[in-house]
Amino acid sequence: MPPPVFPQTFALGADRISDKLYLTMLKTSPLSTPRRITQRATVLASLAAALLMPPICLSGSQAEGGEDWIELLNGKNLDGWDIKIRGHELNDNFGNTFRVEDGILKIRYDQYETFANRFGHIFYKKPYSHYHLVVEYRFVGEQVSGGPGWAFRNNGIMFHSQSAASMKLDQDFPNSIEFQLLGGDGERNRPNGSICTPGTHVVINGELRREHCIDSGGPTHHGDQWVTAELIVRGDKSIRHILNGKEVMKYSGTQLDDGTPLKKGYLALQSESHPTDIRSVRIRELDPEN
Secondary structure, X not given: OOOOOOOOOOOOOOOOOOHHHHHHHHHHOOOOOOOOOOXXXXXXXXXXXXXXXXXXXXXXOOOOOEOOOEEOOOOOOOOOEEEEEOOOOOOOOHHHOEEEEOOEEEEOOXXXXXXXXXXXXXXXXXXXXXXXXXXXXXXXXXXXXXXXXXXXXXXXXXXEEOOOOOOOOOOOOOOOEEEEEEEOOOOOOOOOOOEEOOOEEEEEOOEEEOOOEEOOOOOOEOOOOOEEEEEEEEOOOEEEEEEOOEEEEEEEEEEEOOOOEOXXXXXXXXXXXXXXXXXXXXXXXXXXXX
């Protein structure tokens, strides 16, 4: 089956086009989504080429019917999102952990003296079941004091999640499936795009997997580079993890620990002690019958 034309996006090289200019182009483009180009010349040449090049495919996704793409970040504030940080009440954004600056969602810890296990999540207001999600992110700076070693350059996209309002005061993570976002340390391999399953299980190749985290065998992304993570979800029937256009995991049978099928839920982004920039979270709902 031929791959679809994916939502087009400008190349993300921070050395070529600034975040602010990229976001301006994203919001002012006459297209419903921006166009991906390969930058091989100057910024002006790249912008000119963007007007001339035809759409290209980013991933090997199946051709699927669905709705138009919607950007979930408005680039101004956190409207439409709920925050839950361990030890704090709903929407108590301790230390201004989640903030919007220069049009980007930034996860920061500069107002923390120490992390103190304040694991946080920011949830989008609407639950989803069949969709294609695209998140553009990067890790920056240094991990906050007191952050656990495993959380170095570690974040995640939580999906099929319980709501922020239903989390207990001292609950670390929502019951959900996690598309793990992992950055390299400049030396070791740290496979990106793995699964973690707080309060849940998944099925891979017909086998129920009960491990908390399952290695994707995906690539390692060192440094502060921008990475594009795609999540294609069809209820509990098919879930795919894609990184920079290449599939790294496929599974099904999403369920709670007690075996209850997980077919829909909320989306959330984590704060696990390492500063992270997220400059786009866009979603396209898919036809459940297709």
